[in-house]
Amino acid sequence: MRIFTRLLRALAATLLVPILLFEEWGWEPLAALVRRLARLPLWARAEDWLRKLPPWGALLAFLLPVLLLLPVKVLALFLFGRGHAASGVTVLIVAKLIGTAFVARIFQLVEGALMRIPLFARWYPRWKAWKDRMLTLVRESRPWRVVRAFNRRIYRLWRRLRGQALQ
The missing domain is CATH 1.20.5 (Single alpha-helices involved in coiled-coils or other helix-helix interfaces)
Known part of the structure; x- marks a missing residue:
């Protein structure tokens, strides 16, 4: 059983490392891009509102971009299924960039509230x-x-x- 557990962990690590590398590369710069939107009054108010959320509201706000991008990822799968591999990859890359940008910025705004969830x-x-x-x-x-x-x-x-x- 230990060998199976180690193998499973190694497989999970191998599959996650490319995602981790991308997010590590993109987390700060992409969050900085989204932070620039705070120059807009409406966006600045939205960021203030996010900072003031209670813990469970912060968790919902943190997960919202992930949920909103699910249909886009389904679209990419549809494109793959129809033989449009380049379009599918493009949609996935754009979705990943946008998702990482917004998740990173939202996390920066709500991290304190999230840490109050045991x-x-x-x-x-x-x-x-x-x-x-x-x-x-x-x-x-x-x-x-x-x-x-x-x-x-x-x-x-x-x-x-x-x-x-x-x-």
């Missing part, structure tokens, strides 16, 4: 610790380091070429 306060730190361990393992892996080094070289080359083009 179950959330108990499990969120465990989830965060597990996620951080997984991301550390990925970042310490040889393939990750090789790709990062390659990206840095390309970026330096790009900056050098761009600098020469501007002169």
Whole structure:
């Protein structure tokens, strides 16, 4: 039974790591984009309202973007089923970007209220610790380091070429 449990955990980690990497990459920048909407008076009032929600209202607000994007994801599956793979992938990527942006911003606004829910306060730190361990393992892996080094070289080359083009 222990072998089965370890295998199941390894499989779950393998399936979740790409999602974790995407969300880790996108969480702050996408939330910052949505935060810019607070310049609009109506949006600023909505953010104030979110900050003042009680714990269970905050949980509902946090889960609302996930629920609202379900029909979009069903649309993507429909497109896949009809042989429109590129359209399906595009819809999924756009939905993931929009969903991550709004979930990240809402989480920033309601985290305090969510932490007043005992179950959330108990499990969120465990989830965060597990996620951080997984991301550390990925970042310490040889393939990750090789790709990062390659990206840095390309970026330096790009900056050098761009600098020469501007002169």
